[in-house]
Amino acid sequence: MIHASLNAYVAISALLFAIGLLGVLIRRNTLVVFMCLELMLVASTLALVAFSRFNGTMDGNVFVFFILTVAAAEVAVGLAIIVALFRKRQTVQVDELNSLKN
Amino acid sequence: MTLGNLLFNLFAAFTLVTAAAVVFSKNAVNAAMCLLLSLVGVAGLFVALDAYLLAFLLLLVYAGAIVALFLFIIMLLDTKGDTRPSVHRLSLFAKFVAVLLVAAGLFTLLTHLRLETPGVGAVPAVGASLKLYAVQLFTTYLLPVQIIGFLLLIAMLGVIVLSKKFEGLDDIK
Numbered sequence: 522m523i524h525a526s527l528n529a530y531v532a533i534s535a536l537l538f539a540i541g542l543l544g545v546l547i548r549r550n551t552l553v554v555f556m557c558l559e560l561m562l563v564a565s566t567l568a569l570v571a572f573s574r575f576n577g578t579m580d581g582n583v584f585v586f587f588i589l590t591v592a593a594a595e596v597a598v599g600l601a602i603i604v605a606l607f608r609k610r611q612t613v614q615v616d617e618l619n620s621l622k623n
Numbered sequence: 624m625t626l627g628n629l630l631f632n633l634f635a636a637f638t639l640v641t642a643a644a645v646v647f648s649k650n651a652v653n654a655a656m657c658l659l660l661s662l663v664g665v666a667g668l669f670v671a672l673d674a675y676l677l678a679f680l681l682l683l684v685y686a687g688a689i690v691a692l693f694l695f696i697i698m699l700l701d702t703k704g705d706t707r708p709s710v711h712r713l714s715l716f717a718k719f720v721a722v723l724l725v726a727a728g729l730f731t732l733l734t735h736l737r738l739e740t741p742g743v744g745a746v747p748a749v750g751a752s753l754k755l756y757a758v759q760l761f762t763t764y765l766l767p768v769q770i771i772g773f774l775l776l777i778a779m780l781g782v783i784v785l786s787k788k789f790e791g792l793d794d795i796k
Contacts, residue, residue: 523740523741523742523746524625524627524628524630524631524671525628525631525671526738526740527738527739527740528736528737528738528740529631529635530668530672531732531736531738532732532733532736533635533638533639533668535729535732535733536639536729537638537639537642537661537665539725539726539728539729540639540642540643540645540646541642541646542721542725543646543722543725544645544646546718546721546722546725547646547718547722548646550651552651552654552693552696552697552700553645553646553651553654555693556645556654556655556658556693557645557646559658559685559689560642560645560658560661563661563662563665563681563685566665566677566681567665567668567669570669570672570674570677570750571672573674573749573750574672574673574674574746574748574750575738575740575741575746576746577746577747577749578749579749579750579755579756579759580759582674582677582749582750582756583756583759583760583763583764585674585677586677586680586756586760587764587767587771589677589680589681589684589685590771590774590775591771591774592684592685592689593684593688593689593775594774594775594778595778596689596692596693597692597778597779597782598778598781598782598785600692600693600696601781601782601785601786602785603696603700604696604699604700604785604786605785605786607700608788613700616711
């Protein structure tokens with residue numbers, strides 16, 4: 522059954538993406554920035570599933586499958602990098618991680 | 624308004640509110656919990672779109688594994704929330720411009736969104752069938768599946784190397 526229009530799904534997806542991007546821009550804790558990145562990924566998967574559902578094709582769904590896998594790998598590597606960074610610098614605040622500057 | 628419509632509105636509002644809570648909560652643990660709730664909302668929307676397998680996988684992979692990993696790392700690092708406001712004037716200006724651009728893009732999208740929605744029952748719910756996933760993954764998308772397998776292997780090795788402490792050259796042996 523189709524309960525809502527495609528427009529509604531795409532609008533929700535865009536709003537979710539914008540919220541995630543806002544978080545990436547304004548938060549300074551690297552972990553929260555990373556969570557907001559995940560939020561953006563989920564927003565794009567929502568759009569893919571909606572388009573796939575309303576077009577009757579399978580490709581969007583399969584792409585979401587791959588996105589989930591890549592997101593899992595990305596989170597594992599990203600969190601390992603953050604832990605290594607914390608060991609070295611004792612901070613995860615974006616402002617204080619500026620050793621490439623000079 | 625049918626029950627389906629009601630549930631859709633409920634899950635959509637829930638997803639957006641909890642996503643906003645991720646961005647605006649000061650505590651990182653609260654942010655992770657709100658991310659979990661937001662993912663549950665998105666899984667509900669997936670169910671509304673007849674993508675049952677993907678809803679299940681989203682809960683399993685994201686809510687089960689990724690958020691748990693986030694919580695572990697937050698506990699491990701024991702970080703405080705955002706303490707100091709950003710001081711750099713150029714970066715503040717850049718953030719302001721970026722937020723403005725996103726808002727403008729969102730406004731344009733939401734006001735010009737005129738996608739055609741097919742009628743009820745006009746399009747078959749292909750995402751509901753498990754068999755179609757299997758057929759696609761093992762025929763058209765067989766090479767990507769293999770590449771993803773290698774990607775996971777590489778990620779696993781990378782994480783092991785990153786999280787191991789190397790004191791000197793002797794440790795590598």
